[in-house]
Amino acid sequence: MQGCTSRVALTVNPEQIMKRLTTTTGVALLAALVGACSGEVPSAATPSDPELAKGGPAATAGSTAINVGALISGSTASQANGVNDAGDVAGFYETGSEVRPFALVSGSVVALGSGTGLAWGISNGNAAFVVGSAASLPARWNVTTPTAVTLLALTSGQAKGVNSAGAAVGSLGASAAMWLADGTYVPIATPASYTRGEGRGMNDDGLAIFQFAVSASEAAVNRAYLRLASGAPIELPPVGTDVTSFANDLSEVVNGAVYVAGSTQSSDAVSRSVRWTVDALSGSLLATDVLATTGSHGLGVSDAGGIAGFVDIGSFRFSSYLWRGTNVLKLAPPKSGKDPRAWAMSRSGQYVAGQAVIGASRQAVRWTITAP
Numbered sequence: 001m002q003g004c005t006s007r008v009a010l011t012v013n014p015e016q017i018m019k020r021l022t023t024t025t026g027v028a029l030l031a032a033l034v035g036a037c038s039g040e041v042p043s044a045a046t047p048s049d050p051e052l053a054k055g056g057p058a059a060t061a062g063s064t065a066i067n068v069g070a071l072i073s074g075s076t077a078s079q080a081n082g083v084n085d086a087g088d089v090a091g092f093y094e095t096g097s098e099v100r101p102f103a104l105v106s107g108s109v110v111a112l113g114s115g116t117g118l119a120w121g122i123s124n125g126n127a128a129f130v131v132g133s134a135a136s137l138p139a140r141w142n143v144t145t146p147t148a149v150t151l152l153a154l155t156s157g158q159a160k161g162v163n164s165a166g167a168a169v170g171s172l173g174a175s176a177a178m179w180l181a182d183g184t185y186v187p188i189a190t191p192a193s194y195t196r197g198e199g200r201g202m203n204d205d206g207l208a209i210f211q212f213a214v215s216a217s218e219a220a221v222n223r224a225y226l227r228l229a230s231g232a233p234i235e236l237p238p239v240g241t242d243v244t245s246f247a248n249d250l251s252e253v254v255n256g257a258v259y260v261a262g263s264t265q266s267s268d269a270v271s272r273s274v275r276w277t278v279d280a281l282s283g284s285l286l287a288t289d290v291l292a293t294t295g296s297h298g299l300g301v302s303d304a305g306g307i308a309g310f311v312d313i314g315s316f317r318f319s320s321y322l323w324r325g326t327n328v329l330k331l332a333p334p335k336s337g338k339d340p341r342a343w344a345m346s347r348s349g350q351y352v353a354g355q356a357v358i359g360a361s362r363q364a365v366r367w368t369i370t371a372p
Helices: 031-037 050-054
Strands: 063-067 077-083 089-095 098-105 108-111 117-122 129-134 137-142 157-162 168-172 175-179 185-187 196-202 208-213 222-227 233-236 244-250 257-267 270-279 285-290 296-301 307-314 317-324 327-331 337-345 351-358 361-369
Touching: 050 307, 050 317, 063 337, 063 351, 089 129, 089 361, 098 129, 129 168, 137 168, 137 175, 157 175, 168 208, 175 208, 196 244, 208 244, 222 257, 233 270, 257 307, 270 307, 296 351, 317 351, 337 361
Parallel strands: 077 117, 077 337, 077 361, 098 117, 117 157, 137 157, 157 196, 175 196, 222 244, 244 296, 270 296, 296 337, 317 337
Antiparallel strands: 063 361, 077 089, 077 351, 089 098, 089 117, 098 108, 117 129, 129 137, 129 157, 157 168, 168 175, 168 196, 175 185, 196 208, 208 222, 222 233, 244 257, 257 270, 257 296, 270 285, 296 307, 307 317, 307 337, 317 327, 337 351, 351 361
8 A cells, every 4th residue: 555654755765764674584485374365365484586676687577567656747856655456556646846646546646635745555445445644744636536535633743554545544643544544543552662653554444553753763773563443452573583573564464364564684785585474363473485586675565465565775776576476576667767676566456556767767657467
């Protein structure tokens, strides 16, 4: 569904415009889950793709990519942060000195509201909801009436994840926040020893992911949490001796379990993609699968457990990937594009959204996955 810490402009450091990442350790997946989702579930063998890490040629997933940014009139740069099963996209674009939210609905770009803001997530359902911020206030839009905006609070903050009922998670100031479908605010307690928090995603079963930190610095110790439908917080730990975990997306509940995509880090500069599998009722950690490629970040997860994300090659170079089965496959940018970053994946796994450098600027991109 959505992205990282607060990304405010398209020109900031890429580490400041991600959903944020998580950590874990590799264990075998339950046989029932493997049987139900074989063909897309990442293997527990922690595959690595050195060509992907180098940014060189790699196996390319059966996919097509479109430059969504080219469809936005007046845009000088853009980014896609969320995508749903209909292929609709949510994101933001620059025009002059302003940043504005947008959605791509049924192939057409629609403006969200009439002022500045950011769009982070989009739900499934008819009609879909988009969440983000409007003039620095947490906001929700209904794509059937995109010019109207529901402000979820009159305090500085943003919403980053939304489900098909319109319930959302995000932040108010430095605190994590949740809103019910009717807009009722639900405060989220910050765990002991942490001082900041934000919600990253929410599914239709009422489970949500949150991120907590000791300071605003990306280099500080961070920790990912899954909030069960009961309200119980479940820590998603880093892998092995790593110190930081980030959660970026979660699936719907499948066979009693939920997948969470993110990253595990030993330091601010060393990251690996991770997928946690958690019992949706008890909160027990069923499995942790890690992509061995150093510099990788897991940003989106499908209901079948596939992971989409990107590899930070260094010097502002990037390569996007789709992790399904035993292979890590490269997602190529649109023609003449380079340095693609995948920020989100649809629940069905058919669509991936993100950005790539096309020409002289970053542009929003949507991939359609055509390989089985």
